Amino acid sequence: MTLAKLNQQDLKGMDQRGRVKLINSVVGYKSANLIGTVDSKGQENLSIVSSVIHLGSSPALIGFISRPHSVERHTLENIITGGYYTINAVSADIAQQAHQTSARYDKRQSEFDMVGLTAEYDDDFPAPFVLQSPLKMGMKLVERITIATNQTELVIGEIDRIWLAKKAVMPDGYVDVESLQLVTISGLDSYHTTERLHRLSYAKPDTLVYPLTLEGDPSSWLAFEKQK
């Protein structure tokens, strides 16, 4: 395969919208999640983000990126004020509605209503979940970090609770997100379903990794059923 090189001059010389699409593409596939929040007056907000990342398992920390002046700004304001939010995975059947939340709606308009998704509350948890999402988490804000280079903000939360289909949890703890039809995003606007190549064994220096079944490595099964 013949590859072409783009240097900094090439990138700077590009049309701005084109560069944004290219730079957003070259990082590869991203997760697709909806952030649910509510303000002190009960006004709900829902925003798609493609920057959710795992930051640690103990405590269970998840981060996402909020850009300055972006449509996620209402979301960020609500998180800062209220301290709680939800992360709701986007499955194929709600991908179009999820993408529609990126429109610049007025703060008084709830994206839940505008795109046709349903806000759902759990017990005393203060932020709204997306009823239609097959995998969702209640999050508590724990840290905010501003990236000096471009004033972008990393918002970090700890998982308070997880809602998921038990049948998607494999014996070793892996969640078969493919069975939930979760989508992945490339660039700014391309949505994809997936097909599993394989799970691979834990890598060790003296042996080569080998494919596992979907159920994983029996030596690391955690007996999820017994825990509940």
Added chain:
Amino acid sequence: MTLAKLNQQDLKGMDQRGRVKLINSVVGYKSANLIGTVDSKGQENLSIVSSVIHLGSSPALIGFISRPHSVERHTLENIITGGYYTINAVSADIAQQAHQTSARYDKRQSEFDMVGLTAEYDDDFPAPFVLQSPLKMGMKLVERITIATNQTELVIGEIDRIWLAKKAVMPDGYVDVESLQLVTISGLDSYHTTERLHRLSYAKPDTLVYPLTLEGDPSSWLAFEKQK
């Protein structure tokens, strides 16, 4: 679909390895990239990461997460010392070799050699690229941030150059990463190829988003060919 709730007690009560797999799964799909570095003695290092994220397009900033005491530590040391590194996308044909780089090799062993990938240099750029990768970037370190809550580090670099197949760049700047057979990761060890559902139009409050062709929205084409 009936969902089960896991609260903080449930998560804390889980077997540690199982919790790690579960928490790594619930964020959804992640990008698959290999970070290439070299130390001052010429010792090369290669490490798979699933935490590469887009942080901004102007300047073109990309971040990834380095955990304390993880196998990426040699990688991080080299980046701090040398200031440069590469990000190389993982395609389906090198996924197994890429996963193998996560084994705890001795610092004197090059993962390139151990897993059978080829180091490739470009002009004066000081870090090694992966010859077999179809999409790769030369990066310059610009910022490091330590997350107070768990001492994990966000490493931020600016794109210095990009190597990619020109035919994968659509007229509007979107890169068709699916045509490059890039894989996406779920959990710690599951590798997936993708199938495009659709690209979607830029979302506006007064109209509903609609599917685009792979070539995107002609109104935002950048005439990539003219730029080169």
